[in-house]
Amino acid sequence: MNITKLSVVFFSATGRTHKAAEAFVKALPLPARWIDVTAASTAEQAHTFGPEELVVFAAPVYGGRIPAQAAQRFARQKGTQTPAVLLAVFGNRDYDDALLEMQEVAQAAGFVPFACAAPVAEHSLMPGVAVGRPDEADAQKLAEFAGRVWQTLAAAPSAHALAVPAVKGNRPYKAYPSIPFKPMASKACVQCGACARACPTGAIPLDHPNQTDKTRCISCMRCVAVCPHGARGVNKLLLEAAGKVFALKFGARKEPEFFIGK
Numbered sequence: 686m687n688i689t690k691l692s693v694v695f696f697s698a699t700g701r702t703h704k705a706a707e708a709f710v711k712a713l714p715l716p717a718r719w720i721d722v723t724a725a726s727t728a729e730q731a732h733t734f735g736p737e738e739l740v741v742f743a744a745p746v747y748g749g750r751i752p753a754q755a756a757q758r759f760a761r762q763k764g765t766q767t768p769a770v771l772l773a774v775f776g777n778r779d780y781d782d783a784l785l786e787m788q789e790v791a792q793a794a795g796f797v798p799f800a801c802a803a804p805v806a807e808h809s810l811m812p813g814v815a816v817g818r819p820d821e822a823d824a825q826k827l828a829e830f831a832g833r834v835w836q837t838l839a840a841a842p843s844a845h846a847l848a849v850p851a852v853k854g855n856r857p858y859k860a861y862p863s864i865p866f867k868p869m870a871s872k873a874c875v876q877c878g879a880c881a882r883a884c885p886t887g888a889i890p891l892d893h894p895n896q897t898d899k900t901r902c903i904s905c906m907r908c909v910a911v912c913p914h915g916a917r918g919v920n921k922l923l924l925e926a927a928g929k930v931f932a933l934k935f936g937a938r939k940e941p942e943f944f945i946g947k
């Protein structure tokens with residue numbers, strides 16, 4: 686196949702998924718168009734892709750799934766037997782059903798997800814887990830994977846010759862857990878609205894950015910990451926305590942996993 690265009694459709698609350706996707710994409714021989722579907726304001730975007738394009742879908746793993754908002758925004762894209770690479774980026778615990786879920790969404794939207802990976806990135810909620818990842822070794826593995834992806838495409842006469850690989854995961858998918866950490870604004874909040882504009886779920890009212898709608902918040906930590914005044918955060922003591930227990934259980938280095946259909 687002669688691939689003429691490369692696009693990356695990504696959801697990345699705190700930039701770690703983006704970093705892993707970048708390490709993969711920069712090893713491909715085409716310039717990429719980056720389509721960011723993270724903020725709620727970008728949710729309606731819908732693009733159509735042809736059979737000679739390659740689309741990379743990248744999302745973080747939350748509770749062993751991908752965020753529902755990412756799944757919905759990926760489902761709006763339209764493939765025409767378009768080859769796709771799926772990246773489910775996880776924080777060194779597990780990716781459980783996330784890749785399987787991404788495969789289902791991509792296939793229903795007209796894509797052929799012949800290559801799938803679960804890269805590891807620093808945990809965006811639990812402090813001190815997988816710090817600095819993806820690191821050099823991860824980037825090298827992602828680059829090698831990109832080489833194999835490109836060779837597979839070059840060897841296939843058309844997308845019909847590409848196979849979707851078996852990945853780990855179970856149906857029905859894991860129930861999405863309720864996460865007790867909902868960031869709040871402190872007195873340092875100047876109500877600039879940067880968090881409200883960036884929030885993936887519209888949980889922060891644009892006219893009252895010092896508030897949080899806990900029923901909408903998915904604990905993605907994006908508001909904490911984008912606040913220029915360090916004015917948003919979760920209960921530090923609780924998070925540190927939870928982080929210590931988590932790091933004991935899931936601190937040992939895990940390696941990324943890669944799958945290409947045969």
Ligand SMILES: Cc1cc2nc3c(=O)[nH]c(=O)nc-3n(C[C@H](O)[C@H](O)[C@H](O)COP(=O)(O)O)c2cc1C
Pocket residue numbers: 696697698699700701702703744745746747748749750774775776777778779780805806807808809810864903904905906
């Ligand atoms: C609410 C929440 C749930 C998470 N659940 C998991 C999980 O189930 N397994 C895991 O290994 N990492 C989990 N993580 C870590 C993220 O998957 C990981 O840090 C990811 O790279 C974050 O990407 P982002 O910066 O693009 O949002 C979770 C992070 C958050 C904020």
